Amino acid sequence: MTTEKNIRVGVVGIGHLGSYHLQKYAKIDSCKITAVSDTQLERAQKAAGLYACSAFTDHRDMIGLVDAVSIAVPTGFHYAVARDFLAAGVDVLIEKPICATLEEADELLRLTEKNKLILQVGFVERFNPAIMALDSVITRPLFIEVHRLHPFFERGTDVDVILDLMIHDLDLILKFVNAPLASVEAVGVPVLSDKIDISNVRLSFTTGCIANITASRISAKTMQKIRFFGPEGYHSVDCQKREVLSLSKIVNGDGKQQIVQNHIDVGSHDPLEEEVRSFVSAVLTRSKPLVSGEDGRRSLALAIEILQKMKTHEDIQL
Numbered sequence: 673m674t675t676e677k678n679i680r681v682g683v684v685g686i687g688h689l690g691s692y693h694l695q696k697y698a699k700i701d702s703c704k705i706t707a708v709s710d711t712q713l714e715r716a717q718k719a720a721g722l723y724a725c726s727a728f729t730d731h732r733d734m735i736g737l738v739d740a741v742s743i744a745v746p747t748g749f750h751y752a753v754a755r756d757f758l759a760a761g762v763d764v765l766i767e768k769p770i771c772a773t774l775e776e777a778d779e780l781l782r783l784t785e786k787n788k789l790i791l792q793v794g795f796v797e798r799f800n801p802a803i804m805a806l807d808s809v810i811t812r813p814l815f816i817e818v819h820r821l822h823p824f825f826e827r828g829t830d831v832d833v834i835l836d837l838m839i840h841d842l843d844l845i846l847k848f849v850n851a852p853l854a855s856v857e858a859v860g861v862p863v864l865s866d867k868i869d870i871s872n873v874r875l876s877f878t879t880g881c882i883a884n885i886t887a888s889r890i891s892a893k894t895m896q897k898i899r900f901f902g903p904e905g906y907h908s909v910d911c912q913k914r915e916v917l918s919l920s921k922i923v924n925g926d927g928k929q930q931i932v933q934n935h936i937d938v939g940s941h942d943p944l945e946e947e948v949r950s951f952v953s954a955v956l957t958r959s960k961p962l963v964s965g966e967d968g969r970r971s972l973a974l975a976i977e978i979l980q981k982m983k984t985h986e987d988i989q990l
Contacts, residue, residue, distance in 0.1 A: 679955055682707040682738040684731045684753055686719045689767060690744035694723060696948040697742075703952060707734040735760045740790070740955050742948070743767060746830045751776035754791075758783035763790040765951040768843075769835050769975065770968030777969040784965055792951045792961035793968030795843045799946040801939035802914045803844065806900070806907060809918050809934060810848055815901040816883040818845075821891035824864050829889075832868035833860070834975050838887035841898060842978075843963075843971040848900065851879040853974065858981040863890045873978050905934070914938060 681703045683690045690710070697703045705723040709731040710716040720727035728734060731753050734741065740763040743753050751771045754764050758780060770793050771777045784791040797803055818841045829836070853875060860871030870888040877883075896911035905920030918934040947963075954961040 679703050679952060680706040680737060680739045681741065681952075682709070682725070682734050683719075683742045683744060684709045684734070685743065685745035686710040686712075686715045687744065690742065691719065692944055693742040693744060693765075693948060694719060696942075696945045697952075698723060699945065700949060700952055702956065707737045709734055732756055735762065738762055740951070741765070742794075742951075744794075747772055747835060748830060751780065754780050755783065758787060758789055758791065761787055761789065763951075763955045765792045765794060765948070766968075767794040768968065769793075769831075769839050769972050770965060771972065772831075774969065774973055774976065777965070777972055781965050781969065788958075790951070790954045790958070790961055791965035791968075792947075792954060793963050793965060793971075794947060795840060795963045795967070795971070796943045796947050797840045797844060797911055798847070798963050799941075799943040799950065800909075800911050800914060801941055801943070802909045802911060802916045805916050805936050805938045806848070806909065809904070809907055809920070809936065810900055811902060811904045812879065812881075813848055813900045813902045814879075814881050816845055816849075816881065816885075817899045817901075818883070818885040818887075819895050819897050821886070821888045821893070821895040823892065823894065824869070824890050829865040829867060832979060833871055833887050833889050834868060834873075834978050837889060838871060838873070838885060838978075839971050839975050841885055841887070842974050843967065844898065845875065845883050845885075846970055846974065847967075849877050849879065849881050849883070851877045851881065853977075854878050856974075856977055856981050858978045860982045868979075868982065871978075871982070875974075905931075914940075 681697050683693045705725045707726045708719045709728040716727035743766045820837050855876040857874040860868035863869040869890050873885045875883040898909050900907045908917040916936045918936050921929050
């Protein structure tokens with residue numbers, strides 16, 4: 673049972689990301705790690721030894737031992753695992769994307785509403801201090817340019833690069849533009865996997881804003897940059913370095929306009945720790961999480977539309 677100062681937490685999927693979630697929970701005084709689950713018993717037992725908790729290979733065995741869980745399993749299993757916990761009255765932090773299909777996402781949202789639970793989606797870039805600093809300067813973006821480029825790793829190739837990497841930027845764009853979508857153009861190709869590994873997408877919004885997004889998981893170097901252009905100025909964010917360059921126009925005393933660099937306070941917190949702390953705060957206060965299940969569904973809907981556009985493009989080419 674959740675108390676004001678003690679939440680029983682667990683993690684399902686003790687791989688690369690799940691292990692980090694455990695590290696963050698261990699730092700939070702109001703949390704007690706009580707159970708972990710992984711299909712590989714050895715991994716679960718190793719984590720259980722580190723955090724003095726119970727280990728399982730079936731996530732359903734955690735029910736009754738936890739008040740809140742992080743789910744860091746492959747995307748294809750998100751729905752089944754999250755459904756079991758939400759049906760049992762357990763609050764859920766689920767890694768992105770929320771699910772593989774909109775029908776699955778809708779069912780999770782229904783269970784969340786029915787049981788009055790917390791469902792947060794793990795868009796860690798929302799908690800990047802550089803991204804959070806933008807809230808003080810962005811007004812109405814008219815052009816957005818994004819490059820999210822990574823070297824190739826087997827991890828994540830169970831889905832296309834759109835659901836693996838680009839979906840982070842889709843979430844950010846939907847947040848800052850906050851307007852209906854007018855059109856989507858997209859192209860993508862598989863290179864080192866049987867899924868799309870590199871893609872370029874152009875989004876048009878009813879406000880006139882255009883977003884051009886490139887995502888690749890076959891690049892030699894890592895780049896995570898997003899640039900916003902609008903009436904108030906230009907803002908460039910390096911998500912990897914957590915840096916912001918912000919320029920805006922001012923009018924001098926003689927009436928002439930000039931460009932000046934804005935001083936932007938950028939925090940130094942760890943994004944994943946901030947994400948987990950935000951989830952714990954929502955659980956304790958029973959308040960809507962910063963990145964809700966509805967946010968996760970919106971980004972998934974856009975990602976699916978992009979994938980459908982790519983398939984149409986391939987059919988035309990053939």
